[in-house]
Amino acid sequence: MSTPSVREILSNGLWHNNTGLVALLGLCPLLATSSSAINGFGLGMATVLVLLLTNTTISAIRQYVQSEVRIPVYIVVIASAVTAVELLIHALLPELHKVLGIFIPLIVTNCCVLGRAEAFASKQRPAIAALDGLATGLGFTLVLTTLGGLRELIGHGTLFANANIMFGEAGRALTLHVLEDYRGFLLAILPPGAFIGLGLLIAGKNLLDARARQRGAAVPVVQATHCAPSALPTP
DSSP states (O other): OOOOOHHHHHHIIIIITOIIIIIOOSHHHHHHSTTSHHHHHHHHHHHHHHHHHHHHHHHHHGGGSOGGGHHHHHHHHHHHHHHHHHHHHHHHOHHHHHHHGGGTGGGGGOHHHHHHHHHTGGGSOHHHHHHHHHHHHHHHHHHHHHHHHHHHHHHHSEESTTTHHHHGGGGGGGOEEOSTTOOOOHHHHSHHHHHHHHHHHHHHHHHHHHHHHHHHHHHHHHHHHHHGGGGSOOO
16 A cells, blocks of 8 residues: 555544544434534544554554454554543543543544554554544544534533533633523534434535535636637737
């Protein structure tokens, strides 16, 4: 497998092959924990740490793992990384651990983690595998935080409420009351609101991609139009 460029890895992880918007992996935690921006950001950062640990470890041991047992080995590595991250969050951010609950250990079942281990980390050197894990995790975090912020804004009229569960007392100053005296919109914070919000995000990405393709296709046409007169014979 050829080594992709740093730009290609970042663009694929953050946008072109985004886990939540293109591959549509990890939808269970994505939809369940994105009731607020902070909840989504917290789970996203936990996923980033897991992807970094698993991709780097699997890349480092890839030459010593027989192909017949690679999947069980990958699952053991992923489970170990998730356990370490969960214990770290429990020790340093107990309030966040309470909010996210079972969805932290369920990162083990997130298909994007095993998918990147099998499709990428097992074929690349550790530094490149770590970068891929970082890009994939940040792309997932971006979707989680954006969807959570959208649902929180429409549902409660705030952004980054309860940031203190991640950033301590200083995080209380991060809360933005965008809509004052807002009575809320219950649908946005219920499970159907998560599906609707994710659908809007996917539609928005597809629209941006379509416009980018149209602009890219229009450039050669414009250049050809400008060059056409020079091809005419000079009188």
